[in-house]
Amino acid sequence: MSTTEILFWFLSALALVSATMVLISKNPVHSILWLIIVFFAISGHYVLLNAQFLAIVNLIVYAGAIMVLFLFVVMLMNLNSDSEPQKNSRFKVAGTIAGGCLMLIMIDVIRDAGEVQNAKALVKVGNIGLIKNLGMALFKDYVIPFEISSVLFLSAMVGAVVIGKKD
Amino acid sequence: MPITYYIVLSIVLFCIGVVGVLTRRNAIIIFMCVELMLNAVNLLLVAFSKMHNGVAMAKDPASTVGIDGQLFVFFIMVVAAAEVCVGLSIIVMVYRNTHSVDVNFLNRLKN
Numbered sequence: 001m002s003t004t005e006i007l008f009w010f011l012s013a014l015a016l017v018s019a020t021m022v023l024i025s026k027n028p029v030h031s032i033l034w035l036i037i038v039f040f041a042i043s044g045h046y047v048l049l050n051a052q053f054l055a056i057v058n059l060i061v062y063a064g065a066i067m068v069l070f071l072f073v074v075m076l077m078n079l080n081s082d083s084e085p086q087k088n089s090r091f092k093v094a095g096t097i098a099g100g101c102l103m104l105i106m107i108d109v110i111r112d113a114g115e116v117q118n119a120k121a122l123v124k125v126g127n128i129g130l131i132k133n134l135g136m137a138l139f140k141d142y143v144i145p146f147e148i149s150s151v152l153f154l155s156a157m158v159g160a161v162v163i164g165k166k167d
Numbered sequence: 168m169p170i171t172y173y174i175v176l177s178i179v180l181f182c183i184g185v186v187g188v189l190t191r192r193n194a195i196i197i198f199m200c201v202e203l204m205l206n207a208v209n210l211l212l213v214a215f216s217k218m219h220n221g222v223a224m225a226k227d228p229a230s231t232v233g234i235d236g237q238l239f240v241f242f243i244m245v246v247a248a249a250e251v252c253v254g255l256s257i258i259v260m261v262y263r264n265t266h267s268v269d270v271n272f273l274n275r276l277k278n
Binding site: 005008012015016019020031032035039042045046049050058062065066069070074076077091094095100117119122123128133134137142149152155156 | 168169171172178190191193198213214215216217218220222234240248249
């Protein structure tokens with residue numbers, strides 16, 4: 001077993017266990033901390049796939065900015081574990097069964113799909129994930145979506161201020 | 168790495184997010200599960216971009232085929248950041264009005 005495979009299995013197990021802990025923790029703050037670990041594991045996968053720009057952006061934007069925003073909101077609301085009323089356990093079982101069925105169906109579709117049977121994702125090599133190549137593509141072919149996304153950010157900012165304003 | 172490993176990992180992460188949305192009642196946890204689903208899709212997009220790049224690099228080592236997948240991930244992150252910003256302010260406003268983040272309170276939006 002090579003180092004890459006060991007890292008792949010370790011990061012996958014870390015992501016899955018932490019994602020499950022996000023679901024089953026009662027305290028919202030613990031859920032957020034587990035979700036940050038999931039994001040770190042996914043960033044590790046990006047590094048393994050040699051998508052270094054996305055790995056760093058994932059860490060800065062998701063694990064850094066978005067999760068801190070979540071943490072702020074949770075702490076502002078002073079939610080604790082018993083403030084969440086428990087859902088009927090019948091609904092919990094039904095939700096879990098529905099999600100499990102979705103997973104089984106999708107995995108079964110993948111098992112029979114011919115296109116992906118012998119395909120491999122390049123790990124450790126390849127240079128499309130480097131900032132130079134991504135920047136070339138972003139500012140040549142995708143410059144209009146890039147500018148539009150800045151308008152989206154501006155409108156989201158204005159929207160958040162308008163919604164959050166005390167009236 | 169075989170691409171099927173990445174597909175199965177993404178499917179399982181996505182379904183954990185779906186189960187979270189279906190079973191939890193705290194609006195913030197539901198929102199976090201949506202983020203989890205977005206990240207599962209992002210991981211799959213990056214894996215597929217490397218898959219197509221690997222096929223093209225066998226012919227031309229300087230090929231940049233598949234770079235679109237990674238740019239899509241970048242744009243998904245941009246949209247997710249905007250979405251979180253608006254969504255969290257809506258949750259804060261709901262909490263200010265109802266003193267709860269339970270989504271079942273929202274089934275009577277009419278009154």
